[in-house]
Amino acid sequence: MAGDLFTGTLELLILQVLDQEMMHGYRIAQWIRHRSEGVLDVEQGALYPALHRLNRKGWIVGQWGETDQGRRARFYRLTPKGRQALEAEVARWEEHAKAVYAVIGNPRN
Numbered sequence: 001m002a003g004d005l006f007t008g009t010l011e012l013l014i015l016q017v018l019d020q021e022m023m024h025g026y027r028i029a030q031w032i033r034h035r036s037e038g039v040l041d042v043e044q045g046a047l048y049p050a051l052h053r054l055n056r057k058g059w060i061v062g063q064w065g066e067t068d069q070g071r072r073a074r075f076y077r078l079t080p081k082g083r084q085a086l087e088a089e090v091a092r093w094e095e096h097a098k099a100v101y102a103v104i105g106n107p108r109n
Helices: 009-020 025-035 044-057 080-104
Strands: 060-066 072-078
Touching: 009 025, 009 044, 009 060, 009 072, 009 080, 025 044, 025 072, 044 060, 044 072, 044 080, 072 080
Parallel strands: none
Antiparallel strands: 060 072
């Protein structure tokens, strides 16, 4: 469902995941799928370009390591600049969601 994610949402989700712990790409996709109860299924074709964009921005950094299954993989972690970006993106997302709910109505009320 990554194609259905709004612009910037995937990057926000990746930053949030990496705020929890260092992970490789496949594990990031699994974490998002699990936490969203299967609603968000991030495809590799969207995930890896997003990881590369975040790396170029200096928000994450990767290093090679070995998975639990013994495979070589690049593990990513949030940088201090990435942590600042996460805070700003969460605030932006909350403002956006509040505005959308103001238009469509908040189903939780």
